[in-house]
Amino acid sequence: MKSLLLAAAAVSALALAACSPTETAPVTPPAVEEPVAEPVVETPVPAPTTIVDIAVANLDLTTLVTAIQAAGLAETLSGEGPFTVFAPSNEAFAALPAGELDALLLPENKDKLVRILSYHVVPGMVMAADIPAEADAGATASVNNLDLSVRTTADGKAMVNQATVTQADIPASNGVVHVIDTVLLPRLEE
Numbered sequence: 167m168k169s170l171l172l173a174a175a176a177v178s179a180l181a182l183a184a185c186s187p188t189e190t191a192p193v194t195p196p197a198v199e200e201p202v203a204e205p206v207v208e209t210p211v212p213a214p215t216t217i218v219d220i221a222v223a224n225l226d227l228t229t230l231v232t233a234i235q236a237a238g239l240a241e242t243l244s245g246e247g248p249f250t251v252f253a254p255s256n257e258a259f260a261a262l263p264a265g266e267l268d269a270l271l272l273p274e275n276k277d278k279l280v281r282i283l284s285y286h287v288v289p290g291m292v293m294a295a296d297i298p299a300e301a302d303a304g305a306t307a308s309v310n311n312l313d314l315s316v317r318t319t320a321d322g323k324a325m326v327n328q329a330t331v332t333q334a335d336i337p338a339s340n341g342v343v344h345v346i347d348t349v350l351l352p353r354l355e356e
Contacts, residue, residue, distance in 0.1 A: 216244040217251050217338045224336075226345065229259040229267070236271045237279045243287070247340030249309070250292040252326045254349045262349055284310040285352045291342050292316065294334035297324050312352045326350060 218240050221227040230253050234240050243249065259267055270279045287309045298304075303317035316326050324331035329348035336343040 215338055216340050217247070217249060217343055218244045220336055220338050220343050221251075221253060224345075226255045226257075227253055229256045230254055233259075233267075233271065233279060233283060236273075237276060237283050239280065239283055243340075245340065247338075248289075248291045249341035250288040250290060251341065251343045252286045252288075252314075252329065252331070252346045252350065253343050254286065254329075255332065255345055255347060258329070258347050258349050281310060281352060282349070284308060285312050285314070285350050286346075288314065288316070293342060294324050294331065294344065310352075314350070 218231075218234065221231050221234065221243075234243060243251070269275055270282065285308045288306055289309055292306075297316055297318045300317045300319055303315065305313035306316040308314055314326055316324075318324050324334060324344065326344075326346055327348075327350050329346040329350060331344045332347050333345035336345070
């Protein structure tokens with residue numbers, strides 16, 4: 167009987183052990199690697215930088231910008247081109263005789279202003295390296311069909327008539343700008 171009791175106790179202990187909660191590790195599903203999206207950085211497309219944009223951005227050409235606007239040439243010089251502009255600096259305009267610039271900017275003198283500004287523009291792209299030496303230079307026609315003397319002197323200076331190029335080869339989407347130190351004035355008979 168004792169053995170039967172022992173056997174019953176052992177079975178009961180086993181039964182209780184089977185019924186008691188056991189600690190088991192929680193089952194976690196395997197990790198799934200999701201692709202990490204790279205941040206999208208949108209690079210703005212730069213707007214075309216036209217000859218007028220170049221002039222507006224250059225603090226040494228503010229008087230030229232005023233003259234271009236007074237002459238109504240902003241749209242033309244922002245057009246397709248290509249154009250080469252010999253752009254007089256503020257100092258070049260300041261060197262005009264007293265009162266001449268103010269007179270040119272008056273609405274009644276618009277035709278004269280257009281003629282003067284057009285004399286500073288050559289059709290096509292003329293880079294400084296393309297300007298011929300004095301000995302080889304011929305006449306270069308401006309957009310208003312008036313002749314300019316565009317040449318490189320023996321000492322390497324680029325010249326337009328009597329003006330010296332002080333800053334060359336400023337690229338634009340529709341041409342090139344060369345800053346000059348003198349306002350070019352066409353002769354009256356031209």
